[in-house]
Structure formats: C-alpha cells, structure tokens
Amino acid sequence: MENELEKRRYQAQKMAALERLAGGISHDLNNILGVIEGYAAFILKAMSAGDPVRPDIEEILRAEQRAVALTKQLAMFSCGKGVRTEIIDVNGFIAELSSKIKRLIGADVALEIFAAPDLKPFQADACRLEQALINLLVNARDAMSGGGRIKVSIENADLGRAMSKCPQPVESGRRFIRISVSDPGAGMSADTLGRLFEPYFTTKPKGKGKGLGLAEVYGIVNRHNGWLEVWSEQGTGSVFTIYLPGGAAGRSV
Numbered sequence: 001m002e003n004e005l006e007k008r009r010y011q012a013q014k015m016a017a018l019e020r021l022a023g024g025i026s027h028d029l030n031n032i033l034g035v036i037e038g039y040a041a042f043i044l045k046a047m048s049a050g051d052p053v054r055p056d057i058e059e060i061l062r063a064e065q066r067a068v069a070l071t072k073q074l075a076m077f078s079c080g081k082g083v084r085t086e087i088i089d090v091n092g093f094i095a096e097l098s099s100k101i102k103r104l105i106g107a108d109v110a111l112e113i114f115a116a117p118d119l120k121p122f123q124a125d126a127c128r129l130e131q132a133l134i135n136l137l138v139n140a141r142d143a144m145s146g147g148g149r150i151k152v153s154i155e156n157a158d159l160g161r162a163m164s165k166c167p168q169p170v171e172s173g174r175r176f177i178r179i180s181v182s183d184p185g186a187g188m189s190a191d192t193l194g195r196l197f198e199p200y201f202t203t204k205p206k207g208k209g210k211g212l213g214l215a216e217v218y219g220i221v222n223r224h225n226g227w228l229e230v231w232s233e234q235g236t237g238s239v240f241t242i243y244l245p246g247g248a249a250g251r252s253v
Contacts, residue, residue: 029071037064070212085123085224090115090154097130101137108147111137116155122177122246124224129244132220135213136181136240142204143185143238151182157243165227166245172225175246184237193232 040060047054094113101111133152140150157178166172188196188203195201197218217240221228224244232238 025071029067033064033067033071037061037068040064084125086126087121088124088126088129090119090121093126093130094154097133100130101134104134104138105141105150106147109141109144110149111152112149113152114154116153118156119154119177120156120175120246122244124244125220128220129224132217132242133179133181135217139213139240140181140183140185140238143183143187145186148184152180154179156246159243165229165243166225167222167227168225172245176226177244177246179242179244180239181241182237182239187234187236187238188232189234193230196230197228 040057044054044057044061047057094115098111098113105111137150137152144150155178157176158174159176164172164176192203197214199212199215201215218228221242221244226242226244229241229243230238231241
C-alpha cells in the first residue's frame with residue numbers, strides 16, 4: 001500500500017511539473033508566433049496579388065496558425081485555464097456526442113454508449129468534457145487496426161474521501177460520475193502506461209499523432225477536480241475511466 005501511494009505521489013509531482021513546463025512553453029511560443037504572424041501579415045499586405053513570393057508568405061501564415069493550434073493544446077494541458085461548469089443533460093449530451101464521433105471513428109468501428117438510468121445530474125464544462133471524450137474515442141479507434149466495438153458507460157459512483165484521488169479531495173464530496181471508454185485493441189505495455197499522459201509522447205507512427213490528445217484529456221479532467229484510471233494489457237485492449245465530482249468542483253475562471 002505504501003509503495004502504491006509513493007507511486008501516485010511521484011506521478012502527481014511529475015505531471016504537475018509537466019503542466020508548469022507546458023504552460024510556460026505555450027506562453028512563450030504564443031509571443032513568438034504573434035511576432036511571426038504580425039510581420040508576415042504586414043509583408044503580405046504590401047504585396048501585389050500577382051507577386052510570385054506571395055504563396056510563400058501565405059504558407060508561413062498557414063504554418064503559424066497550425067503552430068497556434070498546438071500551443072492551445074499545450075495551454076489546455078497546463079494549469080493556466082480553468083473550467084466553466086453547467087448542469088449536464090446527460091441524454092442530450094450523449095446524443096450530440098454520438099452524432100459527432102460517428103463521423104470520426106469510421107464505418108468499421110461500432111460505438112455503444114450506456115448511461116445508467118438512475119444517473120444524477122452533474123456539473124461540468126460540457127465543451128471540454130466532450131473534447132476529452134472525443135480524444136479518448138479517437139485513441140480507442142486508432143488502437144483497433146481492423147475495426148471493432150468501443151464501449152462508453154456513464155454511471156454514478158459513491159466513493160469515500162479515502163478512495164478519492166482528486167487533486168483537491170476536500171472539495172470533492174462523496175458522489176462521483178464514472179465515465180469509462182473501453183476498446184478491444186492492441187493494448188499497452190507497462191512502459192507506455194507510465195508515460196501515457198506526457199505531452200508529445202506517442203507510440204503512433206510518424207505523422208499519425210502529435211502525442212497531445214491524452215495530455216489534453218488529463219488536463220481537462222484534472223481541472224474538473226477529477227482523475228483518470230487506466231487498465232490495459234497488450235493484445236487485450238484498454239479501459240480509460242474518468243471520475244468527476246458530482247457537484248461543481250472544477251476550477252473556475
């Protein structure tokens with residue numbers, strides 16, 4: 001038990017350090033990118049429509065916008081921004097999520113979503129929670145090279161504070177919402193599990209992933225004062241489980 005607690009403490013310290021690093025990098029990069037965007041836009045404005053160099057300057061601006069999108073993902077992972085909670089209508093939330101994700105995961109992947117009939121209303125930042133789930137679902141899809149079935153379940157979980165792994169357990173209460181995403185895909189090794197939420201860590205082939213999706217999930221859940229648990233075995237599949245406090249426990253802005 002003591003060894004397990006030490007592992008959790010080390011993981012929390014490591015992720016906190018990475019959050020601070022990501023926040024600092026995203027801030028500094030945004031400043032640099034702002035300069036690039038300003039000068040490129042100024043040069044473009046001074047050019048004629050037929051200038052042969054114009055396409056090159058336009059490509060600089062497109063690259064700058066892609067880099068801005070990456071820094072936004074880093075900012076999401078870092079501690080700099082909080083959440084704005086609202087009461088979630090579970091049925092509506094699931095219906096909207098289903099319509100969006102089916103277009104992303106492809107025809108060879110079946111999506112099964114189950115919400116417990118006694119699910120109590122809960123508060124969360126709907127947009128960020130949706131983004132976290134989309135990231136997990138896309139990750140599950142990528143783990144199944146030949147297609148398969150992804151299962152999502154949402155249910156109540158009544159936990160004591162001794163069982164809570166919240167960043168701020170005093171504020172969490174006992175009532176939680178448990179959301180799990182499971183797939184029968186390739187699974188992960190112990191080494192991969194140890195680095196799973198690090199920014200830019202990925203096991204996907206070059207060009208197939210930036211390694212920010214799961215880091216973003218970690219950041220979103222953390223700012224809701226929740227936590228993630230992951231089970232995985234190579235060749236068997238993976239289960240990602242999100243625990244969120246049932247009340248308004250996020251860090252507001």
